[in-house]
Amino acid sequence: MKNAAALSGHQPTAAPAAGGAPRGVRRAEPESTAADLSTRDRVTQLLLERGATTAAQLGTALGLSPAAIRRHLDAMLADGDVVAREQAVRGSRGRGRPAKVFLLTDAARVRCGTHHYDNIATAALRWIASNGGADAVEAFAADQVAALEDRCRAAMEDAGTDPLARAEALAGALTAEGYAANASTIASGGQLCQHHCPVAHVAAEFPQLCEAETAVISRLVGTHVQRLATIAHGDGVCTTHIPGQPRTKSGNTVTTVRTDR
Numbered sequence: 001m002k003n004a005a006a007l008s009g010h011q012p013t014a015a016p017a018a019g020g021a022p023r024g025v026r027r028a029e030p031e032s033t034a035a036d037l038s039t040r041d042r043v044t045q046l047l048l049e050r051g052a053t054t055a056a057q058l059g060t061a062l063g064l065s066p067a068a069i070r071r072h073l074d075a076m077l078a079d080g081d082v083v084a085r086e087q088a089v090r091g092s093r094g095r096g097r098p099a100k101v102f103l104l105t106d107a108a109r110v111r112c113g114t115h116h117y118d119n120i121a122t123a124a125l126r127w128i129a130s131n132g133g134a135d136a137v138e139a140f141a142a143d144q145v146a147a148l149e150d151r152c153r154a155a156m157e158d159a160g161t162d163p164l165a166r167a168e169a170l171a172g173a174l175t176a177e178g179y180a181a182n183a184s185t186i187a188s189g190g191q192l193c194q195h196h197c198p199v200a201h202v203a204a205e206f207p208q209l210c211e212a213e214t215a216v217i218s219r220l221v222g223t224h225v226q227r228l229a230t231i232a233h234g235d236g237v238c239t240t241h242i243p244g245q246p247r248t249k250s251g252n253t254v255t256t257v258r259t260d261r
Helices: 004-008 034-050 055-062 066-078 106-111 117-155 163-176 208-221
Strands: 082-086 100-104 181-186 189-194 225-229 238-243 254-256
Touching: 034 055, 034 066, 034 100, 055 066, 055 100, 066 082, 100 106, 117 163, 117 208, 163 181, 163 189, 163 208, 163 238, 208 225, 208 238
Parallel strands: 225 254
Antiparallel strands: 082 100, 181 189, 189 238, 225 238
């Protein structure tokens, strides 16, 4: 039977040592392959089902050698998918260091789909819409952003009255809230961009959430604004245009304009 080197078209320069690379040839570090990723998915599933588990237990369950399971766990540690802790021992502990156990991080659990907060929120809003109508959904959305508005207003206390300066201060306040926002000046005024939306999946079905947030932006910057794009509707970023003009006497005006239609 041909060996692996012959099958791949590469002939060894020396006879390989038992279980290793040819003598005098340094084995290259393996890159991640589809098989590696598939194995890590299996490791993830086991940790999801079993909780804290040792490397030896994982290796046995997956039929992997200690070196192989360690390689996968090291990669998952580096990616932030697992954490390692000392194994809790009940009663008297024997000699030697306690074994380490591995657990999934919160971020890895979210990617596994074990948290269904978006589904619950969407179901709740559907119930509100069914039992209270559109006005109830709008009232709920306004109530949800009220606390955010209060916190941002406090953070913008020293921003002055210029809408563009206030937009810059608002971007900083929103970034502190996890929205990854920034503001910039453009020819027609200013632009506020939010690169993250914590309710994007829910707002895709209930745009009232976006409209309530846009109204908050309008009140906080002190002029009417135009929402040009939203992550909830498939855009890469939530973009709000802030015209370079003062507030009208009649109060805030909120205009939502889609640019992808």
